[in-house]
Amino acid sequence: MKSCKNMTEVREEIDRVDRLIVPLLLERLEYIKQAGGIKTDRDTVRDEWRVEDVVSKAKGTAQNLSGDITYIEDIYRHLIEWSINHEFGVWDKEHQ
Structure with missing residues (x-):
């Protein structure tokens, strides 16, 4: 982790971290969608x-x-x- 000297650097680092987090959250969401289609009940x-x-x-991590x-x-x-809640929506759509 970088030690920032001013708010510009802090914001740049937060933006950098967000650019790493967002793709992972979107990947996670794709698996949620798959689960909604796979579950039969x-x-x-x-x-x-x-x-x-x-x-x-x-928490352990x-x-x-x-x-x-x-x-x-x-x-x-x-x-x-x-x-x-998103998975319920996917399930309902997939199993109408």
């Missing part, structure tokens, strides 16, 4: 065990990096909830 779209598994893994675990958990819970 709408009741399996929300899988609480899997939610907790993903959150636990994300944050902990291994000495990062803010609460920050990562909050982001992942929001990301997962959004993903589940």
Whole structure:
């Protein structure tokens, strides 16, 4: 991580990180779409065990990096909830 000397540098680094994050989020979304098409039962779209598994893994990664675990958990819970809702939409469209 770069040590920034001013807000211009901070913003440049945030923009650089965002350019790395966005493609990964879009790739993740493609897998969510695939899941919505693969699952045969709408009741399996929300899988609480899997939610907790993903959150636990994300928190573990944050902990291994000495990062803010609460920050990562909050982001992942929001990301997962959004993903589940999107997957419901895909499932409904695929299985009408």
